[in-house]
Amino acid sequence: MELQMVLFRMLVLVIMCSALNAFARVSNVINRSCQEDCGNVSIPYPFGIGNGCYVGDWFEIVCRNDSLQKPFLKTIDLEVLEINIAECTVRVSYPIFSSCTNVTNSTKNMKLEKSPFGFSGYYYTNSFVAMGCNNSASMRSIFPDDSVSYGGCNSPCDRAPFTNGSRCNATNCCQATISSTLQAFSTTIEPKNSSNNGYGSSRECKYAFLVDRNWFETSFTEPKPNMSVPVVLEWGLDVTTFYSLPIQKNSTAREYKNSTYSCYPWRMLQKFTTMYCECERGYGGNPYLVGGCEDINECVDPEYFNVTCTPDTRCENTEGFYRCVAAKNTKLSIIIGVSTSLGVLFLIFCGWGSYKVIKKRMRIKRKEKFFKQNGGLLLKQQLSTNNKVNVENTKLFNSKELENATNRFSVDRIIGHGGQGTIYKGMLADGRIVAIKKSMVIDEEKLQAFINEVVILSQINHRNVVKLLGCCLETAVPLLVYEFIPNGTLAEYLNGQNEEFPPTWDMRLRIAIEVAGALFYLHSAASSPIYHRDIKSTNILLDGKYRTKVADFGISRSIAIEQTHLSPLVQGTFGYLDPGYFRSGQFTDKSDVYSFGVVLAELLTGEKAISSIGTGDTKSLAAFFVSSMEGNNLFDILDNQVLKETKKEKIIAVANLAKRCLNLKGMKRPTMREVAMELEANQMSQKASSLKQKYGEIEDVKIEISEQYNVVSI
Structure with missing residues (x-):
């Protein structure tokens, strides 16, 4: 109930x-650009503020921006207090006349002469008031037909003072009516000193003024020189102005009446007749505007x-x-109304519930579609066929989380482009900075590479291999989330100008050792041997401490332990690609060794894989490096930093290792285990040399170096 x-x-x-x-009242202005009020006073048409907003110059209002906005009739410079369209009146603030001497004083009031305004005498709207002890005030009215009338009154002296809010009850005050159609008049004050009974003073101010009778009887307190009081003016439109109204411009018959309004001739002002309009009974609004009178709902x-x-x-x-x-049956109406309302509410709730359910189902189906489209089934198949793969620690991110992390994958967040997608920098909700790879193209080949990278990285746990944090398969393109590596790629480091951490010989050697160690781990120590297939300086990242992180396993492959090679479609980067693999299509662990040899040549020379120092057929850095060594020109192509810091025998040792890695015959190249051990031995011998210079001969160090070289030779 x-x-x-x-x-x-x-x-x-x-x-x-x-x-x-x-x-509701319709707009009272002629167009939307016109100002509808000034301060707290509404300004309806035919009055208006601004060009095109009023019917004639007499009706122009200016809004003065003092401390408070106040409207003024521009032509006669009187402040407007209120405009009443229905009664054709406007209340203005009008100055009073005062005399504070004992002589007769007069003033003329000619502001309204030849204007469409007149002081209202309708139903005693305005009164002529005289105030002061023994004040005899008179008003001489001047009419358009040059006739003259007189009026006035005498205010007696009395002991009683002026009382607030009281009518003028013959105590220092008197009132007189005024005639209608009054525009011009003169006021005279004649002080009377006789019979004042001892009250008053010859120097007391006397007053005579016109005032709104209702305001005078309810709000007046006491008069003061130079004050102003409200006065009601009547107004009308001369014939020329009337015919310029919007309601007359489109009227060929000069009709003064239709179903919603009527217009009538009014009174004589300055020997001409004025017109006024009003809405018909049952209509309200502004009769001076087209469509200004609207139906009133009396009910x-x-x-x-x-x-x-x-x-x-x-x-x-x-x-x-x-x-x-x-009248209809009220109870029946209530029952029908309540039943209808309940039915509508029921339909709304059911519709909303259905919408939510359908939307949820569509969202689930869309995620399932993207999961299949992004290789989710392929990933499950890979995981089910390889029991050694463990992705329990790999998080499945939702799309909303990654959108927030990258500011909706803003172009400002792009930090690079990998072989299979664009890399964005992002920050997760827990504050971790991550790198997010977004695939560029969705096709079967790219999906295979994407899923392959997930599977490969899930098997790897090495400090020099970039860590996979998770993936997202519920978006239009698949996403991979990695740990963020802040210091860019090895290629940028070698070709940049890093004054704080320059690529010294120790730094270059350490980077080579760490990359070699990571590849040795992939080839020999992982659960299944993994061939990277795209080792290059742009896939070797540097973290905050300039430690290496091998990245981009999109085309990597894991093989069975008994396998010796892969025979996939030839893929890789020109300049790093094993010539033997290119000819035969068979990729072995020695193919990764060749690519590492190119990286080692880059570390020694500071040049790119496609070198600018070579000529003709030797644009390849690998070929140019090998030919330079064979021509005993090695030291002509090395980086100046390397030459300054390192002994030649150390450089030659690493250069010979690089040359062996770049051998065109894969069988003659060393394994990554041998490469890693030789580089570490070189580093240890360099440390021993430093210790010898500082502390002299140390037998234990010599023994350690000897053991390292014995291992290498074995």
Whole structure:
């Protein structure tokens, strides 16, 4: 029952709001660009502020921006207090006349002469008031036909002072009516010193003024020199101005009346007749605008509009009026209204619930579609066929989390482009900085590379191999999330100008050892041998401490222990590609060794894999490096930093190792285990040399170096 009452009240409220909205006043200005008010005073047409907003110069309003905005009739410079369209009146602030001497004083009031305004004498709207002890004040009225009339009164002296909010009750005050159509008049104050009974003073100020009678009797306190009081002015439109109204411009018959408004001649001002308009009964608004009079819904407030329907009938609004119709069964109406409302609410709730369910299902189906499209089934197959792969620690990120991390994959977050996608820098909700790889193209070949990279990286746990944190398969393109490596690639490091951490010989040797160690781990120590297949300086990253991280396993492959080679489609990067693999299509562990040899040549020379120092057929750094060594020109192509810091025998040892790695016959290349051990031995011998210079001969160090070289030779 309580729910029914609430619903019924809601229906009543909706009906009342609709009715009040229908009764709302239309705009009172001629177009939307016109200012509708100034301060707290509404400015309706034919008055207006700004060009094109008023009917004639007499009706122009200026809004003065003092401490408070105040409207003024521009031509006669009187402050406007209120404009009433229905009664054709405007209340203005008008100065009073005062005399504080004992001589007769007069003043003329000619502001309204030849204007469409006049002081209202309709139903005693304004009064002529005289105040002060023994004050005899008179008003000489001047009419358009040059006739003259006189009026005035005498204010007696009395002991009683002026009283706030009281009528002028013959105590130091008197009132007189004024004639209609008054525009110009003169006021005279004649002080009377006789019979003042000892009260008052010859120096007391006397006053005479016109004032809004209602305001004077309710709000007036006491007069002061130079003050102003409200006065009601009547106004009309001369014939020329009337015909320029919007309601007359499109009227060829010069009609003064239609179904919503009527216009009439009014009174004589300055020997001409003025016109005024009003909305017809049943209509309200501004009759001076086209469509300004709108139908009034009398049924909204029956008492105010004197609706006379009987109790057994109800009011029904019609155009311009209303009618009384037989009232319907109230209980039945309530039942129908409540039932309809409950039905509508039920349909809304059911529709909303259905929408949420359908949307959730669509979202689930879309995620399933993307999961299949992004190789989710292939990933499951790879995991099920390889029991050694462990991806329990690999997180499956949702798309919303990665969108927030990269600011919706903004171009400002791009930090590089890998072989299979674009790399973005992002920050997860827990504050971790990550690198997110987003695939560029969705096709079977790229998906195979993507899933392969997930499987490969899930098997690897090495400090010099980039760590896979997770992946996302529920988006339109697959995403991989890695640990963020801040110091860029080895190629950038060698070709840049890093003054804080320059690529010294020790730094280059350490990088070579760490890369060799990572490849040795992939070839020999991982659960299944893994061939990287794309070793190059741009796939070797440097972390915050300039430690290496081997990355980009998109085309890597794991093989069975008994296998010796792979025979996939030839892939790789020109300049690093094993010539034997290119010819035969068979990729072995020695193919990774060749690519590492190119990286080692880059570390020694500082040049790129496709070198700018070679000529003709020797644009390849590998070929140029080998030919330079064979021609005993090694020291001509080495980086200056290497030559400055290192002994020649150390350089020659590493250069010979690089040359062996670049041998065109794969069988003659060393394994990554041998490469790693030789580089570590070189590093140890260099440390021993440093210790010898500092501390002299140390037998233990010599023994350690000897053991290292014995291992290498074995």
